[in-house]
Amino acid sequence: MLQLPKVIGHRGAMAYAPENTLESFREAHRRGATWVEIDVKLTSDGVPIVVHDDSLKRTTGVDRLAAETPVAELPASVPTFEQAIACFGELGLGCNIEIKPCKGREEETARVAVATLRRLWPANLPAPLLSSFKDASLAAACAAVPEFARALLVDELKDDWRERARAVEAVGINTSGKRLTAPRAVEIKQAGYLLSTYTVNDPDVARVLVAMGTDCVITDMPDVILAALAR
Ligand code: G3P
Ligand code: MG
DSSP states (O other): OOOOOSEEEETTTTTTSOTTSHHHHHHHHHTTOSEEEEEEEEOTTSOEEEOSSSBSHHHHSOOSBGGGSOGGGSOTTSOBHHHHHHHHHHHTOEEEEEEOOOTTOHHHHHHHHHHHHHHHOOTTSOOOEEEESOHHHHHHHHHHOTTSEEEEEESSOOTTHHHHHHHTTOSEEEEETTTOOHHHHHHHHHTTOEEEEEOOOOHHHHHHHHHHTOSEEEESOHHHHHHHHHO
16 A cells, blocks of 8 residues: 655745755755655657646746757756656655646656656655546556556546546545545545645645645645644
8 A cells, every 4th residue: 555645845845946856856855855746747759857837938948848858958957757766766755756748648658657667766765656637647557557556636626536536546636735625535535545635835724634634735845834744
């Protein structure tokens, strides 16, 4: 059974360091996080990289789409998935890998991500958790390497959540802390799923979500939320 921590650093520790960078993963670790969440998509030449947006502009200043950039021309601050995994191995960090495909590459991105994990995920680290807003990505991951645990990632859960979770053999539900309702949280926990909520930076809100049944809080400020939940 997958073991999730109480707190996961969102894109590393993005309140304190540039998101989805090695610096951000180190910062999350320094601030007490034992896991981080990252976003993975593909370059034009099919290399998995860690970046949130389709465009590199917001995070690097380079006005180009990730999907149209070969890995050799990537700005230095954007890690490859392989570099990120090496960093996690060095720091002992677990990871929630959000598969964030560019349009049309839902299955390919998932297949490349799990093949990379199978090849490189360090044996000393806790087993990772895959998540995605794209059910097609989770289904492809499930078909390719079923042993990597999956969570359905849904901003606002509708009544079809069970059906969707079953279809990709998910063990967890990752959802917005702003939109989760108490009855839905009960339903998810009674059905035996791990429940994670994002992106929660307010200590009081984190405590309420945990009281509602959240197992794991995904936050930009892992130190703040760890302290809040320790009390
Ligand atoms: O995985 C949780 C969260 O990262 C999902 O939304 O847009 O921040 O990747 P986003
Ligand atoms: Mg994400």
